[in-house]
Amino acid sequence: VFVADVGKASSHDNSRGQSLVELICAQTDRTFVTLSIILVNYNTRELLRACLYSIVQQTQALDYEVIAVDNASTDGSREMLRSEFPQVQIISNENNRGFAAANNQGIRLAAGEYILLLNSDTLIRDQAIQKTLGYMAEHPEASIVGCKLLNADGSLQPSCRSFPTL
Secondary structure, eight states, rough: EEEEOOBBEEEEEEEEOOOOHHHHHSSOOOOEEEEEEEESSOOHHHHHHHHHHHHHHHOSSSSSEEEEEESSSOHHHHHHHHHOOOEEEEEEEOOOOOHHHHHHHHHOOEEEEEEEEEEEEOOOTTTHHHHHHHHHHHHHTOOOEEOOOBBBTBOOOOOOOOOOOO
16 A cells, blocks of 8 residues: 655745655654655565565665564564665564554654555565556545555455445
């Protein structure tokens, strides 16, 4: 799920038209990036490794950061992150705080104009992140967007439903 910075700061606070994220980054020691990718991990070291390699291979043209929130894994995930992906920011929880709470931890640390909540079992294909960011840029009225999901065999993985009717 991609989430956009939902607005510009008011003009009396912000004469340069900066986004809220840009203002926060300017007032702290954080560096503004286009995209913050949040990954939640609980004992998925090999899946997480493959996901991160796909991010690196598929996002070379992007200004992004990766924040991995580890929910007390015991499979060596944190050590793998530190040794193979030193650029990844790691939040190490002492217990499993759950998926939603871990995503919220990552979002609080994010410095991106856009935020991507990505499952650790995901492989990025066909420049999907760049294409989705392009769509978001062309449709500023969209604050949230989901991508087409495929199963490992390439078949469509349903990820949305119709609203219920009465």
